[in-house]
Amino acid sequence: MASQPHTLQHHFEDLEQQFESSSLGMWTFLVTEILFFGGLFTGYLVYRTRFPEAFHLGSSLLDVQLGAVNTAVLICSSLTMALAVYWAQKGDKNKIVLFLSLTIALGAVFLGIKAVEYSHKFHHHLLPGNGFTFEGPFSDQVRIFISFYFTMTGMHAFHMIIGIGLMIYLIVRARQGWYSSEYNTPVEMVGLYWHFVDIVWIYLFPLLYLIGRH
């Protein structure tokens, strides 16, 4: 059982039904993710309308260059993920492994840059919580901005780590030859997840890094 794919689970009539179900299930899951991050975006919106100056000030403390580079890195990883799915649909095992590995590598680069950013912030005592110090106006409200920055990017990074774990699983299974042009649903589902995480960042980048820059 371990090394053989069981392509069609017993309770489905055919592969079409199985794929359609997985696909709907994954999209439903992504809808729950939208609302999960939605709670954070609601808090962000409330405080940004309440403390616009503090949010502009807080945003100016972030490094636009690193943020922009990370955005590009994540978009690259989305491309490699899309290509991994593409080769899964074509049933090319080696290419699946190759592109999944590239995606993991790009994800790791993203997380590495994130870690550098975090350590800069920590170095300047811009951290979420009691160690926070900020010499300047609105320090309490800047603190709230920084808390949002860490919570939102932290939650995003956590999702990426899960995504990387899933891709490692896919690589193991792909090497065992589980995926073919007939059956590649798991690759496609993880792809959906990874692209969703990318979309979250697409919103986080302008909302956190690019406000009040002019």
Place this chain on the structure above:
Amino acid sequence: MGTAVFNPREDQLAESTNGSTKNYLNAGFSAKSWLLTIDHKRIAILYLLSITFFFFIGGIFALLIRLELLTPQGDLMQAETYNKMFTMHGMVMIFFFLIPSIPAVLGNFLIPLMIGAKDLAFPRLNLLSWYIYFIGGLFTLAAIVFGGVDTGWTFYTPYSSTYSNTNVILAAVGVFVSGFSSILTGLNFLVTIHKMRAPGLTWFRLPLFVWAHYATSIIQVLGTPVVAITLVLVGLERFFHIGIFDPKLGGDPLLFQHLFWFYSHPAVYIMILPAMGVVSEIVTCFAKKKIFGYSFIAFSSIAIAVLGFLVWGHHMFTSGQSNYASLVFSFLSFLVAIPSAIKVFNWTATLYKGSVSYQAPMLYAIGFIGLFTIGGLTGIFLGTLAVDVHVHDTYFVVAHFHYIMVGGAIMGYLGGMHFWWPKITGRLYPEGWARFSALVIFVGFHLTFFPQFIVGYLGMPRRYHVYPDEFQILNVLSTAGATILGIGYLIPLIYFLWSLRYGKKSSRNPWNAKGLEWEQASSPPIKQNFEVTPVVIEDAYEYQPKVWLK
């Protein structure tokens, strides 16, 4: 799990030659065959055992609360202890009993049977949901054992985030984790109902139980993530002091209330919609008549699910929320009352010129209609702005939501348990005892909670450990009722257990009900539910004789 790609039809034939006495219950007896099962029916049983456990835990808290309130001075326990009691009563009952009750037990068991599927769309995810629920339960039990938590089940900030010095994080983690169980169950149902229906089973042929669960699942999927992230923020606030809910840094305590009620108001419909689905099934079966206004009942479930998301601000009329927002929320709250009214009227109309029999499930269903009607009508008081200002956070509210969630949801749950018990276990329970317990519960319930409407309008605030003397008589009545109610809940537990061994064997369809689970599956059903995939050629509830073709 097969070792190769297998053809499902061959698999079916192989199993069915083993003889008709083979069913899901005797398909394996090892602990592993239960704990690692991916059979939705067995998972339903796992849920049944766990929620029964939590129901009695929560019930013990309730009983202690009522005992404490016998006297106005608070003689039985300290204020700290009392505050923990009502917090844990609410938390356990809501998150670990009511929300999973009907969906995770009856829904899990019945949805595949009702739609002619072999299982839910994601059987392993279903098992995972139970484990997640179990882990969440362990966290909550740990929070109880290590000293309890005293924030109220609502976790209002900044009390929960800054001031309470009890196990808030542990309890929040418990609720957070169990939330994912709820999300995954809802997701599973949605996909199953969309993709796994038997040939011929169109949307408007579905049993109303399935419609109700579809609506419930929508709420679980859309609402639960928001409370999850909110609890994460409370945890972060407590742990790191991030300031988002801290008014000293400019944080707004009302933001928490918005995020919390965005889920927790619709969560009430997670508890009541499935019960409405159960009642629709029972009423039509015991009136032996097609349900009146099928599409109105079906669509009212969806309407409740959607409108339910637009009314959360009616929990915040006195909170300092904008008065204009209150106005909008009040208006929308009245709209959500209408679909509930439609259901009640349609159930009543179904009885008209029917052939009505009064077996136990029907008594529970009628009990549901009676209690839900009062619960729903008193909800209108709470949606009315000026009246809510007076009764908000008093025992009036406590009485109202117990009428909905205990009178409604638990009556529905027990009605469903009685109705499908023969299907689940293959045994019949003692009918006389079942009718008796329905009566005891109905009487005990009214005696417990009706006095609370009065004491609430008099102004007794909820969550009070000591209270002015003049409220004592009504509180004593309430405690007396709670004792009767407690006994009423114990009786079914005893005779259900008894029936497992001594109950008469049930036929495939003891109520002569319509529906695939009754007509096409044995009692108890075989492991893969049906010998052959059923084909549906008629609407639901065709009690008038028509030729049934295979």
Place this chain on the structure above:
Amino acid sequence: MSRHIVPARVYFLIFLALLVLTGTTVWVAFLDLGVMNNVVALGIATLKAMLVVLYFMHMRYSSKLNWIYLAAGFLFLVILLSFTMSDMLTRNLISVPQAWSSLQ
């Protein structure tokens, strides 16, 4: 299975578009457009998200049902945001009515 396989060329085109849009959003952020800064930033983000959903996530070739689910997710996010803001933005209109009447 008759699933549509998107040609790899499409992926590269979308990728380039996403990079260009990222550059644009950074560039625009440093111009002073007043309130329009927010509108443009969110507009570009939404455009990027649409491209990812439609092509990388194959929504263009996917069933209608998936579309409806995704739309429902966004609809309820909008409900959460707008109803919460309806409180936040109108709260002070009335909390000190007396002071306001002295303005007139």
Place this chain on the structure above:
Amino acid sequence: MDKGFQLFPEQASTLAGQVDALYFYLVAVSVFFSILIFFLIYLFAVKYRRRSEDEVPKEIPGLLKLELVWSIIPLMLTMVAFAWGATLYFDSYNPPDNALEIYVVGKQWMWHIQHPTGQREINELHVPLGQPVKLTMTTEDVIHSFYIPAFRLKKDVVPGRYTTMFFEATKPGEYHLFCAEYCGTKHSKMIGKVVVQEPAEYQNWLSGGTSNEPLEVIGEKKFQQFACHTCHVDKPNARGPSLVGVYGKPVRLQDGRSVLVDEEYIRESILNPNAKTAAGYKPVMPTFKGQVSEVGILQITAYIKSLATDGSN
């Protein structure tokens, strides 16, 4: 204050009778529908009980008209409740200009009440009969809720901002005061009484007691104690704006917006001074967070308010 057994609460404010009228309307609607449903179920239950196992009732098709009737009638009845309730609600938030202003600060687990004439009370609120009273409330810690059942009024007291409530008592006597929002261990002990007195008796009460410096006088002392007056003076090069005559009027801010000088703005300016700096001044004021209590802020506010009337004289 033993009231003895009751089934219905006393009415002691102008609002109470109006709320009760609406309440009875709702009770009537509820009783009507409950009895209708119970009666119909009982009737059908008896009349159409199953007489033999093999009887087959006739199918009754759904009836659109009936569905519409029982949707629209309840909808209209609830719309009446909506409009009625909303009207009362908005009325109860519109105090007349001559309302007596009293300040309330909640604290785990007591109510601190401050009269404009300087009297302070703990867990007791004395008010005169027949005069509108406006309460401006806040809290030092968690959310509380100020609840007077006999007035049918309740309002949460929220940290970080002011909420208000307004009533006019109509019956002398003592009434329960409860905290209605769960606030921790001794939530149920955060209770007290509201004493409604005849105006003459109330005046009597005001003139008795200790420490009867008016609120603005205490506020003025605080103003000097915190050295506010060193910057907020009416001099050409003062570091802060003069506060004479500003209360109740809009002030221009540095970023061009205007803001109304009210209790909320004064409170914010004391605790978070640079959030909204007045035009023409540098954001140099230090925060007084942690140094001044909510009660102290209310006293200073009262002083600044008194400067407004002085200025106009």
